[in-house]
Each structure stands twice: as C-alpha cells, then as structure tokens.
Amino acid sequence: VNDYFRGRxxxxxxxxxxxxxxxxxxxxQVVLQILEAPSHVEIGDVILRSTDQTV
Known part of the structure; x- marks a missing residue:
C-alpha cells in the first residue's frame, strides 16, 4: 500500500x-505460466499492467 493518492x-x-x-x-495466471515454463527458459523480468493503462 502506498500513499500516491492520499489527498487525491x-x-x-x-x-x-x-x-x-x-x-x-x-x-x-501469470505466476502459473512462469512456473510451468520449460526448464531451459529463463524469465528475468515480468512487468504486468492493464491494457487500459498508459505508460
């Protein structure tokens, strides 16, 4: 939890x-996909955001 919207x-x-x-x-679902990835696949970074969210 953060205070980003405190007062807003x-x-x-x-x-x-x-x-x-x-x-x-x-x-x-994403965690399961990572856990089920083949052993030769390295997943270094995962960034999740809604497709509605602008960067």
Missing part, C-alpha cells in the same frame, strides 16, 4: 472508473 481520492475514483484493474486471478 477523486483521482483514484476516476482511475478505477476508467481503467480495468488487474485482478488477483490475473497475477496468479
């Missing part, structure tokens, strides 16, 4: 309204 709760509400947030199930 309206901004957070707008973000949640306009963006599909990642769900715990989304994260779990």
């Amino acid at each position: 709760e309206d901004d957070l509400a707008a973000l949640r309204k306009n963006t599909r947030m990642l769900a715990p199930r989304d994260i779990a």
